[in-house]
Amino acid sequence: MTDQPRQQSDGQWHYVSDAPFDPYEEPAISAGQERYYMASQWRLMWWRFCDHRVAVVSAIFLAAIYFVALFAEFFAPYDLNERNPRAIYHPPQGIHLFHEGTFVGPFVYGRDYALNMETLKREYTVNRDIVHQLHFFCRGTPYRLFGVIDAERRLFCGAETAKIYLAGTDRLGRDMLSRIIHGARISLTIGLFGVAFSMLLGIAIGGMAGYFGGWVDYAVQRIIEVLQSIPTIPLWLALAAIMPVTWSPIAVYFAITIILGLLDWTGLARAVRSKLLALREEEFVMAAQLQGASPRRIISYHLIPNFMSHLIASATIAIPGMILGETALSFLGLGLRPPITSWGVLLNEAQNISAVVLYPWLMLPVVPVVLVILAFNFMGDGMRDAADPYSET
Amino acid sequence: MAGYIIKRIAAMVPTLLLTSFLIFIIIELPPGDYFESYLAELRASGELIDSAKIEFLRTEYGFDKPFLHRYWLWLTGMLHGDFGYSFEHERPVSELIGSRLFFTILLSFLTIIFTWIVAFPIAIYSATHKYSWGDYGLTFLGLLGIATPNFLLALVMMYAANVVFGVSIGGLMDPQFIGQPMSVEKFLSIGAHLVIPVIVIGTAGTAAMIRRIRANLLDELNKQYVVTARAKGVPPFRGLVKYPLRMSLNFFIADIGGILPAVISGAEVIAIVLSLETTGPLLIRALKTQDMYLAGSFLMLLAVLTVIGVLISDLLLAVLDPRIRLEGKALK
Numbered sequence: 001m002t003d004q005p006r007q008q009s010d011g012q013w014h015y016v017s018d019a020p021f022d023p024y025e026e027p028a029i030s031a032g033q034e035r036y037y038m039a040s041q042w043r044l045m046w047w048r049f050c051d052h053r054v055a056v057v058s059a060i061f062l063a064a065i066y067f068v069a070l071f072a073e074f075f076a077p078y079d080l081n082e083r084n085p086r087a088i089y090h091p092p093q094g095i096h097l098f099h100e101g102t103f104v105g106p107f108v109y110g111r112d113y114a115l116n117m118e119t120l121k122r123e124y125t126v127n128r129d130i131v132h133q134l135h136f137f138c139r140g141t142p143y144r145l146f147g148v149i150d151a152e153r154r155l156f157c158g159a160e161t162a163k164i165y166l167a168g169t170d171r172l173g174r175d176m177l178s179r180i181i182h183g184a185r186i187s188l189t190i191g192l193f194g195v196a197f198s199m200l201l202g203i204a205i206g207g208m209a210g211y212f213g214g215w216v217d218y219a220v221q222r223i224i225e226v227l228q229s230i231p232t233i234p235l236w237l238a239l240a241a242i243m244p245v246t247w248s249p250i251a252v253y254f255a256i257t258i259i260l261g262l263l264d265w266t267g268l269a270r271a272v273r274s275k276l277l278a279l280r281e282e283e284f285v286m287a288a289q290l291q292g293a294s295p296r297r298i299i300s301y302h303l304i305p306n307f308m309s310h311l312i313a314s315a316t317i318a319i320p321g322m323i324l325g326e327t328a329l330s331f332l333g334l335g336l337r338p339p340i341t342s343w344g345v346l347l348n349e350a351q352n353i354s355a356v357v358l359y360p361w362l363m364l365p366v367v368p369v370v371l372v373i374l375a376f377n378f379m380g381d382g383m384r385d386a387a388d389p390y391s392e393t
Numbered sequence: 394m395a396g397y398i399i400k401r402i403a404a405m406v407p408t409l410l411l412t413s414f415l416i417f418i419i420i421e422l423p424p425g426d427y428f429e430s431y432l433a434e435l436r437a438s439g440e441l442i443d444s445a446k447i448e449f450l451r452t453e454y455g456f457d458k459p460f461l462h463r464y465w466l467w468l469t470g471m472l473h474g475d476f477g478y479s480f481e482h483e484r485p486v487s488e489l490i491g492s493r494l495f496f497t498i499l500l501s502f503l504t505i506i507f508t509w510i511v512a513f514p515i516a517i518y519s520a521t522h523k524y525s526w527g528d529y530g531l532t533f534l535g536l537l538g539i540a541t542p543n544f545l546l547a548l549v550m551m552y553a554a555n556v557v558f559g560v561s562i563g564g565l566m567d568p569q570f571i572g573q574p575m576s577v578e579k580f581l582s583i584g585a586h587l588v589i590p591v592i593v594i595g596t597a598g599t600a601a602m603i604r605r606i607r608a609n610l611l612d613e614l615n616k617q618y619v620v621t622a623r624a625k626g627v628p629p630f631r632g633l634v635k636y637p638l639r640m641s642l643n644f645f646i647a648d649i650g651g652i653l654p655a656v657i658s659g660a661e662v663i664a665i666v667l668s669l670e671t672t673g674p675l676l677i678r679a680l681k682t683q684d685m686y687l688a689g690s691f692l693m694l695l696a697v698l699t700v701i702g703v704l705i706s707d708l709l710l711a712v713l714d715p716r717i718r719l720e721g722k723a724l725k
Contacts, residue, residue, distance in 0.1 A: 226411045229703060230696045233658035234676060235419070238692060241680035242422045320540070327542050328662055332677065347545060351666070356552045366545050373540035 045309060048386040055382020058375035065372065069184035073143040076178035077157045077164065080341060082141060084163055084173040086113070089122050092168040092176075092361050099131050107133040108164055121358065132158050168361035170349055179341055180365050186342035188372070190257050191322040195315045197261030202268025203311070207299045209269065210276025217273070224266045232263055236325060240334040249340040256335055260322045271314055275307045309387040317380035320373040327369055343369050401707060405700055412696045413471075417464045420689040467686070471693065477686025479679070486690045489675065494694060496671040500590060500664075501656050501698075507595045508602055508652065515599075516606035521633065523611060535600030543659055544666045547593045551667060554589055590667060594659040598652040606641055613637040646709045653702040657695055 005013040029037070039047070050056055068075045084090075093108040110130025114123050140154035158164035167177035209220035239259045243252060279285065280303065288298050304311075329335030330344025331351065338345060343365040349355065350362040432447070458466075470477060477486045515535075519528045613619070614637050622632045664673030672691055679687040 222407060222411060226408055226415065229408065229654060229699050230412060230415075230692070231654040231657040231661070231699060234661050234692055234695055237661075237677060238416075238419050238680055238688065241677075241688075242419065324542055328544060331542070331544055332662065332665060334677070334680075347542070350545070350548070353548065353552060356548050363545060363549075366542060369542060370537070370540045374536055377536055377540070 041309075045386045049382050052382035052385060054378045058378040058382070061375050062372070062379060065184065065368070065375075066188060068181060069188050071145070072182045072185055073145055073151070074153065075155050076175075076181040077140060077154055077166075078175040078178040079141050079143060080174075080179060080182045081339070082174065082178070084169065084175075086173070087163060087165065087169050088171060088173045089359050090165045090169040090173070091124055091359075092364075093165055095134070095166065104131065105133060107131050108158075108166075132164060134158065134164065167364050168359070170362060176346075176361060176364055179346055180343070180368060183341045183343045183346055183365065184368065186253065186336065186340060187323060187326065187344065187369070190253070190260070190326045190342070191319040191376075193254075193257040194260035194264065194322040194326075195319050197258060198265040198318065199268055199311065199315050201261065201265035203272055203304060205265065206269030206272030207276060207304065210273035211280060211295055211299050211303070213277070220269065220273070224269060227263060227266050232325075233328065235263060236260070236329055237332070237334055240329050249337065252336060253340060256326060256329065260325050264318055264322065267318065268311065268314060271310065272304075272307075275310070276303055279303050279306055310384075313380060313383040313387040316376060316383050319380075320376045323369065323373060323376075397711060398708060401704060405704060408700060409697065412700075413468055413693055414464065416689050416692045416696070417467060419692075420685040421460065421463075467689065471690065477690055479684055479687040486687050489687065490672065490691065490694065493670060493672050493675060496669065497657070497660060497664075497673075497695075498698065500587065500594070500660050500669075500671060501653070501702075503587060503591045504594045504598070504656050504660070505652070507591045508599045508656075511595065512599045512602040512606060516603045516610060517633070517638070519603065519607045520610035520614065531603070535603050538596035538600040541596075543593050543597065544662055546596065547589065547663050547666045550589045550593060558585070586669075590660070590663050590669060594656060594663050597659065598655055601655075602652065609641040610637060613640045643710060643713060646706050646713060653706075654699050657699060661695075 005015050008014055008016075036044075073079075090111070093111070095106050095108060097103060097106060099107065110127045110132055111124040112127045114125070115121075116123050134156045135158070136156050137153055138157045139152045140157045142150065142152040145151050156164075165175050165177070167175070167180065169175055170179070205220055209217040236259060239262070240256065243255050247255070276299070284302060285298060288302050293302075326335055326342060327344035327347060330337075330342055331347050333348060336342050336345050346365040347363070347369075350359075350365075355362045467477060474487060475485070479486050479489055515531055519531055522528050614633075616637075619632060619637055622636075623629070627635070660671065661673040661676060663669070664671040665677055668674060672695070676688060676691045678684075679691065
């Protein structure tokens with residue numbers, strides 16, 4: 001910098017620095033920053049999601065539990081309906097590692113069975129002399145994986161004669177742990193299908209309301225208001241009650257997912273609508289309109305991808321409600337019915353007070369319900385934060 | 394203000410009409426009607442069929458008429474206080490539901506009060522002790538409350554109450570008081586039996602409310618006027634109560650509209666599990682036997698209750714918060 005102003009070519013006097021000027025010198029960004037600035041939106045979301053540690057743990061937990069549900073036959077020690085009349089209302093057995101001070105690996109103690117002639121209660125007493133070791137990747141009851149692959153390996157089972165019931169048995173002597181693992185299939189997928197269905201409805205209806213506005217918007221708004229003002233459970237009950245008893249279990253399963261989705265789309269439709277109202281004023285929409293794109297194309301190709309991440313996040317938060325809804329419906333006997341096994345159907349068995357008092361392990365299916373719902377909530381929170389990666393935290 | 398109230402009440406009419414139509418469609422959906430299943434049952438048990446009576450009821454309630462006509466009859470009947478006839482109980486619906494509806498309202502009301510009493514201090518604590526262990530613990534507890542299926546919570550708590558406090562299991566009062574005139578003992582017995590349902594129904598709503606109030610209060614506490622007040626030496630408690638708390642109070646009222654449908658839903662399920670003499674068990678029975686007028690009128694009354702609850706919360710909000718614009722359109 002010189003201390004005297006100099007006359008420039010335009011005749012004005014300015015102070016001008018003599019130092020050499022390199023236009024590319026200033027924005028020297030580190031490799032990390034560059035990576036950040038060049039990252040795509042989805043990548044940014046991914047990073048933001050990974051910052052949310054509880055959400056990541058929840059996501060891993062959910063992935064694991066879905067994996068177990070997928071290969072339920074392998075992970076469950078017994079078949080879904082395998083009965084053992086000698087072990088009715090068998091209490092859960094604890095896994096031990098040391099027998100009389102020596103390490104023998106995971107095992108359970110045997111039980112002696114006696115029928116109490118006064119109370120007619122089956123009593124199982126721990127017999128510390130019998131040691132049943134757990135065998136891993138052993139041959140259990142043969143099964144067909146996915147209905148095609150014949151297999152008989154299971155994650156663990158007892159020896160030939162010794163039955164192992166880590167979560168106890170029910171009134172027919174069926175292993176609760178196996179039933180919980182098999183039930184996961186239905187309980188975990190019903191929420192996904194229900195949400196998929198409600199997302200479909202929400203995007204279609206909310207999209208129409210937001211894009212067309214006017215009386216379409218007004219009508220949709222009123223319908224949403226009505227649906228949100230009716231208490232859901234009684235309505236679910238009513239819809240579930242009209243299902244003919246003669247329907248096959250599969251039909252009932254799909255009907256329940258549709259019922260769950262049918263009342264749940266309102267929140268999503270609202271979100272879609274308000275986003276669309278804001279976005280349809282943008283210039284890229286006008287450009288598309290001028291090029292003659294149809295409303296359907298504009299909504300689905302130009303508008304929806306803009307807030308898909310938000311939609312996925314809100315859909316995730318809706319899943320726990322559906323899982324609880326199915327559980328409540330099945331618990332009340334209006335949802336799924338045996339032979340379909342879901343966590344709600346299993347809990348239906350624990351409906352009476354005697355189960356709570358005498359056979360509390362019948363309530364064990366509530367543990368996965370609570371864990372899965374917590375995990376979905378945490379993961380949904382993380383996804384919601386990540387859905388808008390440009391915002392400040 | 395009066396204009397706003399009238400407008401708000403007028404807006405309820407289309408909502409309720411639409412609701413009633415929806416409910417009527419739902420109760421009409423199952424194939425056949427109550428009489429068909431009833432006749433089949435009678436035939437199966439070989440009993441005599443009084444076909445004249447059934448024909449009379451069929452015509453009386455318009456089962457021979459087309460769908461829209463029946464809807465019209467049902468709707469206009471309700472406006473006259475005729476909620477239809479319960480075929481199973483062989484009594485008019487209005488006789489059946491009177492006292493039960495009262496208990497549903499009582500239960501919902503108490504639950505909302507409970508929700509407030511619990512949510513209010515916890516939310517304030519959580520917001521003022523943001524990210525402390527207490528905040529995390531309470532947040533987690535709240536989430537646990539949302540995640541636990543309430544019917545199971547009800548069963549376990551009912552058992553616990555029986556063991557610890559000796560409250561009899563199920564029902565709204567001890568068995569010896571049923572049918573007795575109201576007395577102090579009966580009143581106390583009802584009170585003792587309402588504790589569990591109120592807590593169980595309230596947990597999920599309480600947790601949700603704590604989360605919302607906490608977020609709102611945090612927003613409010615970050616505003617500049619709070620900083621100014623602190624800088625000028627206003628004591629922390631006064632600085633909290635004087636304005637930020639009052640601002641977040643609005644959400645307290647506004648939240649009724651949000652939690653009321655959930656509370657009534659919860660009340661129905663819990664009532665079935667605990668066999669309370671509220672609308673829940675009657676409703677589920679009616680749904681299972683296709684006793685359509687009973688079920689339909691129930692659903693309708695629940696919807697009306699909810700809409701009125703939301704209306705009250707909106708009106709309270711308008712009174713409490715002068716910033717709420719009564720006229721004009723919503724901002725885009």
